[in-house]
Each structure stands twice: as structure tokens, then as C-alpha cells.
Amino acid sequence: MSPATVTTARTGNGISPQLQFGETVTHIKRGQQGIVLDIKNLNLWYGAAQALHDVSLSVEQGMVTSLIGPSGCGKSTLLRCINRMNDLVDNLKITGAISLHGEDIYAKAADVIALRKRMGMVFQKPNPFPMSIFENVVYPLRIDGVRDKTVLQETCERALQGAALWNEVKDRLDQNALGMSGGQQQRLCIARAIAADPEVLLMDEPCSALDPIATAKVEELIHQLSGTYTIVIVTHNMQQAARVSDNTAFMYLGRLIEYGDTEVMFQSPLAERTQDYITGRFG
Amino acid sequence: MEMAATAPDSPLERAAARASNHRVTDLRARGEPFTWLLGGCLSLGVVMIIGFLLLVLWNGFLTFVPQKIAVVTSKDGKVIAGEAFRAERFRPAPDVLAALTPDERSAVAKGDGMIGRTLYRVANFDLYGEDFKWVIDPDVKSVEYPADMVIVERLEWGPFIGRVEAITLDGKAVEGNDLKAPAVVKAHEEARERWARMREIERDEIGALNHDLEVARLDVRRAELKYGADSPQQRAALTELDRVTKDMQSQFARLTAEVQALRSTSDKYSVTFADIGDREKVVPLANIVRAYRPNALTFGEQVGVYFSRWGEFLTAEPREANTEGGVMPAIFGTLAMTLLMVIVVAPFGVITALYLREYAKQGRLVSFVRISVNNLAGVPSIVYGVFGLGFFAYVVGGTIDSLFFPERLPNPTFGTGGLMWAAFTLALLTVPVVIVATEEALAAVPRSMREGSLACGASKWQTIRNIVLPRAMPGVMTGIILAMARGAGEVAPLMLVGVVKLAPGLPIDGIFPYVHLERSFMHLGFHIFDVGFQSRNSEAGKPMVFVTTVLLITLVAVMNAAAIVIRSRLKRRFAGSQF
Structure with missing residues (x-):
């Protein structure tokens, strides 16, 4: 069942046409700090339909990893497996393992809530809560029962500055967050995600609902956050993946086709399908 | 098919041909009748709701408008006084027709065979045994609205319609029979206060005494249920009950005396009314809620009566089997x-x-x-x-x-x-x-x-x-x-x-x-x-x-x-x- 994983040297410069469908080419850039997330042989079924086939990949700490691929290839599903957001879906079946710093998050004894507290997530559509900007940012602390005003205010400022939003909203923290523009709302969601200092930041097409200027701001932000946080980002936009990420994973029809250094992926991918996709031949 | 046959060359020509080739969109397809149907249903609903509300509001808000008192003299010499309540046309029974003069009968026969009649609220239930009287139109000799007719809203027997015969204040007759005289108005206010005080004593204070007594009695019963009859606890409770009873008797006597005093004072104030047939009725001043001459009211006074009745309705307790008073x-x-x-x-x-x-x-x-x-x-x-x-x-x-x-x-x-x-x-x-x-x-x-x-x-x-x-x-x-x-x-x-x-x-x-x-x-x-x-x-x-x-x-x-x-x-x- 386990497919052959072909690990090629980083400097690999040609397409390997002999690859079987389902085999993964891996040539990732390694970080200094080791692996944060390790996904092994993950299979996932929505009812009878299999959405992920034997996906294995590891995420390097402090790096930006992007997941690309055509619509319906399973990249969002994979992302949502990482913080067990898929638990909400009925009729879901998962095999394989995901470990965060070596702990299996799908173990029976795993505490989903504690797990999610270690990860932040930013969604496709900005989803601020119908509360003030301040309350939105400190929401993760509120649910942990933090009442200390100084702590809350400091966290709020730090998170908003981290999300490059502080200067725009510092005078109207008590206003309803729903009155902000879409780009601001998305950065607010990023601020909310980093307020509780997560180990991993998961982003599910964070810019797809934003205009180009807001997109540029969020991308700039991702740049700033990389190094401090480990980021996994799903994107539809290949230029974006090329701009922001260190490693890129290309998925197709629920399979991980190629996972490697972003530069190599976009200049001389090793798998034919990757080549086809990034040159726009399909997808 | 025709279009394909002619096959114009340029796209513009094709478009022009399409436009001239009439594609019929009939009325049904446009959905016009449905729009009318939907709008019609909505308007029907709205009309019914508005009609209902208007009916209720119209009747509701007119209820407290003071009505004029008509004195109706019949051809046979009978006289009644009352508010015209409603009028209608009806098909008379043979005996009603028989009682009419031949002229009137032929007039009825020439018409649609119906006669008009009016319902008068004659009040004075204690004298007449009924509140309302029908008068058929051919019987009416004259209708007058004398200024001295008075309507009295009283605590018992419903309203009274008649004239003021005599006013007695503090046992002495007062000249003028004028209900609006300052002395009478003042005496009326005092009498109403005495009445309110009597009611307070009878209901609240004596009620509180009874409640204390009941509590003591229940204590005895509880002790009996819990510790058995003749237990020390029950005897203690019994002693307490005796004490409360004695205490209560003295207070009860005091309150009763106060009520008696108030009542004997009240008895000295009364108004004697006479109905249209000169039958007299003495009404204690304290029992009069409101008395006025509806035929002689100025507009300001009418408004005053109107709002005073609304005020009573909203703040007072019901009386007269709920048909009078407040809610x-x-x-x-x-x-x-x-x-x-x-x-x-x-x-x-x-x-x-x-x-x-x-x-x-x-x-x-x-x-x-x-x-x-x-x-x-x-x-x-x-x-x-x-x-x-x-x-x-x-x-x-x-x-x-x-x-x-x-x-x-x-x-x-x-x-x-x-x-x-x-x-x-x-x-x-x-x-x-x-x-x-x-x-x-x-x-x-x-x-x-x-x-x-x-x-x-x-x-x-x-x-x-x-x-x-x-x-x-x-x-x-x-x-x-x-x-x-x-x-x-x-x-x-x-x-x-x-x-x-x-x-x-x-x-x-x-x-x-x-x-x-x-x-x-x-x-x-x-x-x-x-x-x-x-x-x-x-x-x-x-x-x-x-x-x-x-x-x-x-x-x-x-x-x-x-x-x-x-x-x-x-x-x-x-x-x-x-x-």
C-alpha cells in the first residue's frame, strides 16, 4: 500500500517520467530546528469517497510550507486534518497518523481542544466574530479564562502589531470588527490566530477573498511571521506560493505528487504533473 | 428554421433578424396574472386586518364618550329617558302591526314591510328590572334632550338616569340641587375618600388580621401533625393562637368601630334622584362614582368625562359583574x-x-x-x-x-x-x-x-x-x-x-x-x-x-x-x- 517515495537530491534538474501515479517526489529545504508536523500515510474518506490517498509529508519548523494543486485535490482537507477541524464532518474516516512534535494528534487520548490551542488557523473568508476588535483579538485568551486587563491589552497590541494592523485600528479597538474592510478583517483573523502564540499557523487560502492590495499586505505579513511561526498555507495562487513559501507541496486528486524546495518546484519540477500544473497546462 | 434558411452573413444582420423574428412572450409567461393573484391575496388580508382593527378601535374609543339622554314620549303618553344605544329595522310581528293606526300600517306595507326601532339604555335597573327598552319609530311622539337630565354612575345597580330632587349634606338639605356646586363637589370627594378608607379597612387591614390568625391556626395544625396532639409544641402553639385571637379581637373591635363611625358619617350625605316617572331614589354620596348632565356638557367637560372614564377603566377594579368599573x-x-x-x-x-x-x-x-x-x-x-x-x-x-x-x-x-x-x-x-x-x-x-x-x-x-x-x-x-x-x-x-x-x-x-x-x-x-x-x-x-x-x-x-x-x-x- 505504501507507495515508493523517491527522494531526490535538491539539485535534481530533470523530470522523472518513470514515476508512477501515487508516488511522491520529495526534495525539501531543511530547516535548522527540525520537524514540527509529521504526516504519515494519511488516508481520508468522506463517506465512500476517498479524498486523501496515502499522503506523507513533514513540515519544517520556522518555515512556510505551501500546499498547491487544482480545486478538489484535497489540500484544504489535508490542512483541516492538522488541527482536526474535520472532526465536525459527519461520516468521516481517517487512517494514518499526524504527529505534532512527536505526539500523535489522532491518538485516542489526544485532547483536541488543547491541540487546537497550539495551532492558529486563518480561513478562506475572513470570519471575525460579531464583537469589538479588542474582544476578537483576545478571544483565545478569554476562553482560557484570562481576566487580567494588562495582559489582555498587551496581548492585543502585540498580536495586532504582529498582524500589521495596530496602526490602523489602535484608536477604535472598541468598535465592531464587522465594520472593517475585508483585508483588515483577514489581518484581524491573523492577529486572533497569533494572539495565543501558537506553534503552527494554518492558513486556508487566506487571500482568496481579498483584493490585490490587501493580498500584498497579507503576503508581506506572512514573510514577517515566517521564522517566528511555522506556517502551512493552502493557496490557489501559484505566484503566491512562489513568493511566500520555502517549501511547496503539489497535490493532485488526493495524492501528494511532489513536495520540495519552492525554487526547484517552480523552476524545474521533478514530476511531470507538477510541470504541467505550474505551466498552466491543466488545473 | 427560417433564420437558418436565410442565413444572414454578418453577426449584426443575424441579430437584426433575431429581433424581427417575433418570439411571443404571452401574458401567462410574464407571470402577470400571478402577480395580480399574489397582490390580491395580500390586499384581502390587509383589508381584513385593517377592517377588524378599525371596528375594534372605533367602538373601543367611542365607548367612553358621554352620550346624550333622550326623553322619548310615546303616542300613548308613556315617557322614557335613556341613551340611544343602537337603531335597526325589523320585520314586525302581526300584533305589532295591529297596534298601529291604519295610516301607519299602509305606510309600512308600501315600504319594504320593515319598521325602524331604537334601543334605549334606560338604566335604573333597581326600579325597572331591565336596562334597555326598544321603541318602535311609529310610536314616537317626541324626542327631547332636557338639560337637567342627570346620569349617575353608582357602585350598585348600574347607572341611574333621572333628575336631582334633593341634596343632603351632613344631614341638612342644600339649596339649588346643583351637583357642580363647590360644597357638593367637596363633600363628594370626602365621601369617596371615606369609602376608600372603609374598603381599605375591610379588605386590607381586617384581611391582614385574618391572615395572622390563620397563620397561628396553621401553626397549631402543623405542630399537631408533626408532634402529635397534646404535645408540648402543640400546646405552645395553642397558647400563641389564644394570644393572637385576643389581640385580634381588640384590634377587630377598633377597626369595626372606625368603620361604623365612617358609615354613620357617610349616611348623612346623600342625593335624592327622581326618574322620568318621578319615582325617587336616594343614593348615598359615597356610592356615586360620577354624576353629570350629559345634555348640558360643554366640549371641555365632555373631554373631561371621557378621560376620567378611561382613567377609571385602567386603574380601578371591576364592579357590577365586571360590566362597569375598571380592569x-x-x-x-x-x-x-x-x-x-x-x-x-x-x-x-x-x-x-x-x-x-x-x-x-x-x-x-x-x-x-x-x-x-x-x-x-x-x-x-x-x-x-x-x-x-x-x-x-x-x-x-x-x-x-x-x-x-x-x-x-x-x-x-x-x-x-x-x-x-x-x-x-x-x-x-x-x-x-x-x-x-x-x-x-x-x-x-x-x-x-x-x-x-x-x-x-x-x-x-x-x-x-x-x-x-x-x-x-x-x-x-x-x-x-x-x-x-x-x-x-x-x-x-x-x-x-x-x-x-x-x-x-x-x-x-x-x-x-x-x-x-x-x-x-x-x-x-x-x-x-x-x-x-x-x-x-x-x-x-x-x-x-x-x-x-x-x-x-x-x-x-x-x-x-x-x-x-x-x-x-x-x-x-x-x-x-x-x-
């Missing part, structure tokens, strides 16, 4: 019952809906429960009344009584209909509305919001409490508004679980525990039924039916408006939302 206890009962119902139904419905929508595993069982809940809304309300009486009053209330009030048995405390059981019964009746509305509101909360909260590490309950519930609140409020409107207008089940014809005491008073939820209460809806269909003289009660309806509609509208204001405040928080 204060009914207003209070309706409000208290509805609010209590909301307090019960809102958490109950919301919690149920939360479990059904958020926690229960969606499957056949939940679908079945959901269908059952919806069907509950279709059960006749009287069935809820029976259930409320059987379950709440007899089972739950009976259990409470035997556990906490054994000394009062066999008299029930909670084991009978009351404010609380009525509110519970109506809560049960309206809970499906709240459940359905809440479920829909919960389902409408965007998934992205829940996910956002869960992704922050919130537990399911934290997500529901912090995000889902606040967001669903406007929808929940809609359910509560609907439930309130339904509950406030419901009468049938209440007749079984606590509403009574007359309960002048409010369920709130100065005796611990101050709010008495076990007490019976009055309700505007039941009041309408009672006044309109159960009173001695339904004709006299008819105007009250309209006024009470106006009041009930206003009350429901005000409560709904309050809820809608709250809801729109909640909604404003989500304005600008992108979802």
Missing part, C-alpha cells in the same frame, strides 16, 4: 402571566433547541422528536388546559401541598389553578414556537464562525455560549415574540388553570412572600368572554368587550414592540457582516 386586576394578571410565561418558555425552549441542533446526533430519532415538537403546536389549546390542570395543579401542586403545606389541607394552596400553573401551561403551549425558531436561528449561524472559534481552541460549549448563541439571539427573540403574542391572547386553557371571573386582589401584596404565584388571577382575554357572554346583561357589557379588546391588543402590541426593539438592538451588532 386593573385583569391588566396586571395578563402582564404578570405573560411575563412569567416568557421567563419559563425562553430558557426551556432555547435549551431544548440547543440540544436538538447542536448536541443530538442527527438521525431518525431526532427527526421524530422534531416532527413531534412541530405537531405539538397543532394540539387544541384546551387540551393543554386539561393537561395543566391534571398535571401541574393536581399532581405537582398536590405534591407540593402535601410536602410543604400539610397543615392547610384539605384546602389546596398550590394544588389548584393559579398564576404559576397558568404560566407553565402556556409555556408548554408555546414552547414549540420557540424551539422551531431557535433551531432555525442556530442553523443559520455561519459555519465559518463556529470554525473560527473552535480553531482558537474553544470547546464546543464555549463556542455555543460566546459565538453561536449571541449570533442566534435575534432569531430566538423572534420565536419569543411569536410565543408571547400567542400566549397573551390565549383564553381557553386559562379557564381551567387559574383564571377567574373576579379576583380584585393582585397577586402582589404586603404579606410574605409578597408575590403569590399560587393565587387565581384575572385575564383580559377571559374578561372579554365573561363580560360579553356571561354577564347579566350582555347588551350592557358589549361596549366593555370592545374597550377590553382594544386594551388587550394594545398590551400585546406594546410587549411585542418591546421585544422587537430588543431584537433590533441585537441585530445591529451584526450589521455590516459579510456573511
